[in-house]
Amino acid sequence: MEIKSKAQQMAVMGMFIAIILLLAFTPLGFIQLPFIKATIIHIPVIIGAILLGPRYGSALGFLFGLTSLINNTMAPAVSSFVFTPLMPVPGTDSGTLLSLIVCFVPRILVGVVPWFVYAGLKKLCNKRFIEPIWLAIAGIAGSLTNTLLVMHLIYFIFKDSYAAVRNIAVDTVYNFILGIIVANGIPEAIAAAVLTAAICGALLMTGKKKKEA
Numbered sequence: 563m564e565i566k567s568k569a570q571q572m573a574v575m576g577m578f579i580a581i582i583l584l585l586a587f588t589p590l591g592f593i594q595l596p597f598i599k600a601t602i603i604h605i606p607v608i609i610g611a612i613l614l615g616p617r618y619g620s621a622l623g624f625l626f627g628l629t630s631l632i633n634n635t636m637a638p639a640v641s642s643f644v645f646t647p648l649m650p651v652p653g654t655d656s657g658t659l660l661s662l663i664v665c666f667v668p669r670i671l672v673g674v675v676p677w678f679v680y681a682g683l684k685k686l687c688n689k690r691f692i693e694p695i696w697l698a699i700a701g702i703a704g705s706l707t708n709t710l711l712v713m714h715l716i717y718f719i720f721k722d723s724y725a726a727v728r729n730i731a732v733d734t735v736y737n738f739i740l741g742i743i744v745a746n747g748i749p750e751a752i753a754a755a756v757l758t759a760a761i762c763g764a765l766l767m768t769g770k771k772k773k774e775a
Contacts, residue, residue, distance in 0.1 A: 578610040586629035600749040608704035619673030627669035668711035676704035701758030709747035
């Protein structure tokens with residue numbers, strides 16, 4: 563669904579902004595699984611990127627990061643210091659601006675990577691029957707962009723502090739992070755694949771029918 567009208571773009575953008583805020587500040591943004599809560603807040607960013615392009619998608623990703631910054635500042639958990647400079651790093655009396663890298667860079671890229679993945683795959687095969695597969699792959703790419711970048715940036719920037727708050731040995735931090743990637747990342751990627759294919763597929767089909775009418 564190519565949205566060329568500026569008014570349409572702004573209307574769709576406003577809709578996705580409202581959805582992100584609703585998911586970020588209510589329990590609706592989380593899916594309760596047997597052992598963890600998987601987030602779906604990144605999914606409207608992915609869908610928005612595919613429908614509107616990477617410029618709007620990166621703006622939605624920035625909003626996603628901003629909601630994370632606010633949540634981790636207003637309702638901090640033990641590891642909130644990795645997402646907000648307003649929470650002191652363990653062993654110090656102040657936060658660090660490096661947390662903004664963890665908080666914003668992966669989320670902005672969530673609004674960029676899916677569009678390029680989807681556009682690239684469509685160039686390989688632009689058949690309507692295979693489009694849901696491309697959408698699902700783009701959804702997975704966006705979800706894993708968030709999970710892999712966030713967790714690896716935590717490891718490279720905050721390894722020692724993260725080990726301290728998790729009460730684990732420093733040399734086991736990466737294995738611990740891999741466990742989180744598997745436990746959280748896989749369910750979130752599956753949710754992103756299913757919802758991106760279903761929602762984007764329906765919207766793209768609607769757009770094509772309107773063009774043909």
